[in-house]
Amino acid sequence: MTDIVAAAPRETWGPSLPRQYALLGMLLIAPSLLVFALVIAFPLVYAVYLSFFSIDTPTLKGEWVGLANYRTMLASGEFWASLGTTIVWTVGTLTVQVIAGVAMALLLDLNFYCRSLARSLILFPYFVSTVVAVLVWRWMFNDVYGILNRALLASGLSDMPLDWLGSMPNAMISIILVGAWKYFPFVVIAVLARLQTIPGELYEAARIDGAGAWSRFWDVTLPQLRGVLLVIVLLRTIWDFKEFDLIYLLTGGGPIAATQTLPLLVYKQAFGMNAMGQASTYAIGIMLTLLTFMILYLYRTREKGEAA
Amino acid sequence: MTRSCSLNRALASFVVWPVVLIVVFPLIWMVLTSVKPQSELFRIPPSFWPQSITFEHYTTLLTETPFLKYLRNSVVLSVSTSIVVVVVAVAGAYSLTRFHYRGRERLAVLVLFTYLLPSVVLVLPLYLAMVKAGIANSLFSLVIAYTSFALPYALWLLRSFMASLPVDLESAALIDGASRLGAFVDIVLPQALPGIISTALFTFILAWNEYFYALILVNTDEARPLTTGVITMLVSSFNIEWSLLMAAAVGMSLPLIIIFIFLQRYLVKGFAGTGVKG
Numbered sequence: 001m002t003d004i005v006a007a008a009p010r011e012t013w014g015p016s017l018p019r020q021y022a023l024l025g026m027l028l029i030a031p032s033l034l035v036f037a038l039v040i041a042f043p044l045v046y047a048v049y050l051s052f053f054s055i056d057t058p059t060l061k062g063e064w065v066g067l068a069n070y071r072t073m074l075a076s077g078e079f080w081a082s083l084g085t086t087i088v089w090t091v092g093t094l095t096v097q098v099i100a101g102v103a104m105a106l107l108l109d110l111n112f113y114c115r116s117l118a119r120s121l122i123l124f125p126y127f128v129s130t131v132v133a134v135l136v137w138r139w140m141f142n143d144v145y146g147i148l149n150r151a152l153l154a155s156g157l158s159d160m161p162l163d164w165l166g167s168m169p170n171a172m173i174s175i176i177l178v179g180a181w182k183y184f185p186f187v188v189i190a191v192l193a194r195l196q197t198i199p200g201e202l203y204e205a206a207r208i209d210g211a212g213a214w215s216r217f218w219d220v221t222l223p224q225l226r227g228v229l230l231v232i233v234l235l236r237t238i239w240d241f242k243e244f245d246l247i248y249l250l251t252g253g254g255p256i257a258a259t260q261t262l263p264l265l266v267y268k269q270a271f272g273m274n275a276m277g278q279a280s281t282y283a284i285g286i287m288l289t290l291l292t293f294m295i296l297y298l299y300r301t302r303e304k305g306e307a308a
Numbered sequence: 309m310t311r312s313c314s315l316n317r318a319l320a321s322f323v324v325w326p327v328v329l330i331v332v333f334p335l336i337w338m339v340l341t342s343v344k345p346q347s348e349l350f351r352i353p354p355s356f357w358p359q360s361i362t363f364e365h366y367t368t369l370l371t372e373t374p375f376l377k378y379l380r381n382s383v384v385l386s387v388s389t390s391i392v393v394v395v396v397a398v399a400g401a402y403s404l405t406r407f408h409y410r411g412r413e414r415l416a417v418l419v420l421f422t423y424l425l426p427s428v429v430l431v432l433p434l435y436l437a438m439v440k441a442g443i444a445n446s447l448f449s450l451v452i453a454y455t456s457f458a459l460p461y462a463l464w465l466l467r468s469f470m471a472s473l474p475v476d477l478e479s480a481a482l483i484d485g486a487s488r489l490g491a492f493v494d495i496v497l498p499q500a501l502p503g504i505i506s507t508a509l510f511t512f513i514l515a516w517n518e519y520f521y522a523l524i525l526v527n528t529d530e531a532r533p534l535t536t537g538v539i540t541m542l543v544s545s546f547n548i549e550w551s552l553l554m555a556a557a558v559g560m561s562l563p564l565i566i567i568f569i570f571l572q573r574y575l576v577k578g579f580a581g582t583g584v585k586g
Contacts, residue, residue, distance in 0.1 A: 023486055025407025028417070032463060039434070039456035040422050046421060046433035060436065111313075112320035118328045120572055122486075124335055127564050129517035131535045132557040135542065136334045139341065139550045149338060150354055181331070189576075235424075242426035245519045249539065263428045270432055270579030271524070283429045289424065 034229040042283070050144065051284050056278035062277060069281035078257070078265065083289070086261040089176060090240045090245070096180035097236060098229065101187025106217075107230055108188065109195045120194070126185035137178050138250065142166055168258045171251050177258055179246055183239075187232055194228040230301050238295075261285050341364070342554035349550060358393060365555040374529050375556060378537030382560070385447050385533050386515040387456045393462045395510045396455075401466035402496065406475070416467065423460040430456055431524050439523060447531050453521040458511045467509065469503030472494075504572035509567055534560045 003301040033227070055062035057290055073079050108119050125133065138145050141164040164174045198221065206216045244263040253260035253268070261270070262282065269280035322541055328338075341349065341367055344358040369375045434453050438444040445454075473496070481491040497504075519535040526532055532540065538556045542548065567575065 019482055020582055021407055022409045022490060025403045028399040028403035028407070030358060031396045032459065034402075035455055036418075036422065038428065040425065040460075043430040043433035043437070043456070044425075046437070048427050049417050050433060050436070060439065104331075107324045110320040110324060111317050112324050113317060114321075114325075118324060121332050123329055123575070124564075124568070125566070127513060128335070128561055129519070129535055131517070131519055132338070132561055133334070135538070135553050135557045136338045139554065140334060140337065142550070145349055145354070145550075147354070149493075154353070166557060180314070181334070210426060223396055238426075240430060244428060263426070266428050266432075267366055267524075276432060276436070280432050283426075283432060286426055287429050288423075294424075 047283060048124075050277055050280035053237040055268060057274035057276045060276070065277065069278050073281050073285055079262075079285065081257065082260055082262045082265040085259060086171075086241060089179070089243075089259070089261055090237060092172070092176040092255060093179035093183070093235055093240055096176060097184040097187050100180060101232075102191055102225070104184065104188045105191035105195055106221075107160070108192055111177075122188055123135075123185050123246050130182065131228065131249065133178065133182050134246060134249040138165075138275040141174065152216065160303055165251050166255055168255060171255060171259050175247050175250050178250060179240065179243065182246065183236065184234065190228050190232055191225060198224045229307050234297055237293065241290060241293075242286065245301065262289075311391045311585055338554045338557050341551050342558050346549065346551055364483050365549075365551045366559070368552055368553050368561060370433050373541060373552075373556075374532075374537065375534075375541075375559065378532055379559070380446060382516060382530060382533040382535075385450055386512050387420070387449075389458055389515040390511040392451065393455055393458045394504060394509050396461035397459060397466050397507065398500070398504060400463050401470050402492065404463070404467050405470040405494075406478075406569050419460050419463050419467070423457075423547075425460075425462050427457055427520060431521060434521075435524055445479060445526055445528050445531055449521060450531070450533070451523050454518060455527055458514055461514065462507050463513055465507045466500075466503060470500055473499050486513070501576065505571070509571060509574050513564065513567070516560075 011291060019061055029161050050062075052064060054065045092123070104122065104294075107166040108115070108122065112118070140148050143149060143161050143163060148164065152158045152162060165171050166189060202220050202224075211219065242263055243261070244267065247259055247261055248264055248267065251259045255265045263286065264287070266279045266282045269275050269282060340356075343361045343363065344355070345360060345362050345364070348355055348359060403420075404412060433452075434456070435444070438452075440451045443449045457485060476490050477499075478495045481495050482488070486494065517535065518533075518541075522533050522536045526536065529537070529540075536555075538553070538560060542553055543558065
C-alpha cells in the first residue's frame with residue numbers, strides 16, 4: 001500500500017486525461033485506504049497478535065502464550081469435529097443450492113404468465129434478513145403447532161411429530177435445507193442472466209441434429225454455464241463456510257455440538273468459554289482454510305480451463 | 309402457431325407457478341400468521357386462511373415492545389452506514405477506474421480479497437478495540453464495524469459500474485476546459501447515478517439485515533438494531549407468541565418490500581454489477 005502513496009505518476013493515460021491527475025487519483029482513493037487500514041488491516045494484524053495470547057474475555061487481561069493456542073487447536077478434537085461439521089454443512093447446502101438454483105433458472109427462463117413477478121418473488125428469500133428467515137422457519141418447525149408437523153400428521157406420512165431441530169440427523173438436514181432456501185436465489189439470478197445470453201442458434205442446431213431436451217441441456221446449456229457456475233461455487237463455498245447467523249439462530253450448534261460449525265466454535269470460545277485468544281486462533285484457522293481452498297480451487301479450475 | 313404458443317405458455321405457467329409459490333410459501337405463511345388471532349394458531353384442525361383478520365399483534369408490537377426503539381436504531385444505523393460507505397466508495401471507485409498510478413490493479417485485487425474475508429476474523433479485534441476506545445455498545449461502533457464489509461462490497465460494485473461508463477464525454481468536457489472536479493460533478497455523477505443508487509440500496513440492505521456484529525458489539529437496548537432486538541424478544545419471552553413475532557418479522561421486512569416494489573430495477577442492476585455474470 002505504501003508504494004501507491006510514494007509512487008510518482010509514470011504512466012500516461014491518454015491525450016485527454018493528463019498525468020498530473022495521478023495525484024488527484026490518490027487523493028480520491030485515500031479515504032478508502034484509511035477506512036481499509038482502520039477496520040480491516042489493523043484488525044487482521046491484531047487478530048494474529050491476539051492468537052498468541054491467552055485472554056480472559058470479561059476482564060480482557062491477557063498473557064503471552066506463544067504457539068500454545070495453535071497447539072491446542074491442532075490437538076483438540078473439537079476443532080477437527082467442527083471442521084468436519086462445517087464441511088458437511090457447506091457441501092450439503094451448496095449442492096442443493098446449485099441443483100435447485102439451476103433448475104429454477106431453467107424454469108424461470110420459460111415463457112409463462114407473469115414471468116417478471118415470479119422472478120422477483122424468487123429473490124425474496126435471499127434479500128430478507130436471516131433473522132426473519134429463521135423466525136419463520138422456527139415457527140414452521142414448531143413441534144406441536146408448526147405447519148410442517150401438522151401437514152405430516154394430517155397426510156398420514158408419520159404418526160409422530162418430527163423433531164426438526166433437536167435431534168440428529170434432522171438438525172443437520174434442516175439447516176442445510178433452510179440454508180439452501182435462503183441462498184439459492186443467488187444461483188438463480190446468476191444462471192438466469194447467463195442463460196439469456198446463450199445464442200438460440202446453438203439450440204436450433206442441436207435440434208436439427210436430433211438432440212432431445214435432455215441432451216440439449218447436457219451438451220449445450222451446461223457447457224455454456226460452466227464459467228458462471230465456477231464463480232458461483234467459489235463465492236458460495238466461502239460464504240457458506242463462514243455462515244454464522246443462520247445456524248446459530250436455528251440450532252445454536254446443537255443438539256450438543258452436532259451442528260457446531262467453525263464460526264460458532266469461535267463465538268463459543270470467545271463468549272461462552274471466555275477464551276478470546278483461543279477464539280482468535282480458531283478464526284485464523286478458518287481464514288487459512290478458506291485461503292487454501294481458494295488458491296487450490298483457482299489453480300485447479302485454471303489448469304482445467306487451459307487443458308480444455 | 310399462436311395458439312400452440314399460448315398453449316405452451318399456459319402449460320409452462322402450470323408447472324412454474326406452483327414451484328414459485330412453494331418457494332415463497334414461508335413468507336406467505338409469515339404474513340398469514342401475523343394477522344391471525346393467537347387462538348387460531350392453536351386450534352385443531354388448524355386454519356390455513358385466517359378466519360378473522362386482526363391487527364392486534366401489530367398494535368401490541370408498537371405499543372408494548374421496544375420494537376419502535378429497535379426500528380429507530382436500525383434506520384439510523386443503516387442510513388449512516390450507507391451514506392458513509394457510498395461517499396467514500398464513489399471517490400475510491402472513480403479513482404480506481406479513471407486514474408493511473410502504481411499499485412492500482414493490486415489495489416483492486418485487494419478489494420476483492422477483503423470482500424471475501426470472513427467477518428469472524430475481524431470481529432474479535434474490533435470488539436477489543438471498541439471496548440478499549442470506550443465506544444463499544446453504541447450505534448457509532450456498529451457503523452464503523454459495518455464499513456468493514458460494506459465498503460469492499462460497494463467499491464467492487466461501483467468499480468464495475470464506473471468501468472462501464474464511456475470516457476468520451478468526460479474527455480470532451482476536459483478539453484473544453486472543465487476542471488477535473490467539474491467534469492466529475494457534471495458528467496460522471498449523473499451517468500453513474502443508477503449505479504450509485506443500487507450500491508446505496510445494497511449497502512442499506514446489508515446493514516439492515518446484519519446480525520453477527522450487532523450480537524457481539526452491542527449489549528444494550530439503547531443501541532440494539534432490529535435483528536438482535538427481535539431475537540431478544542424471542543429469547544426473553546416466557547411463552548413464545550408466534551403471531552407477535554411474525555408481525556415483527558413482517559415489520560422488519562417492510563423496507564425490503566418497499567424497495568422491491570419501487571426500486572427493483574436497481575437491485576437487478578446491482579447483481580449484474582457484482583461480476584457474477586460469468
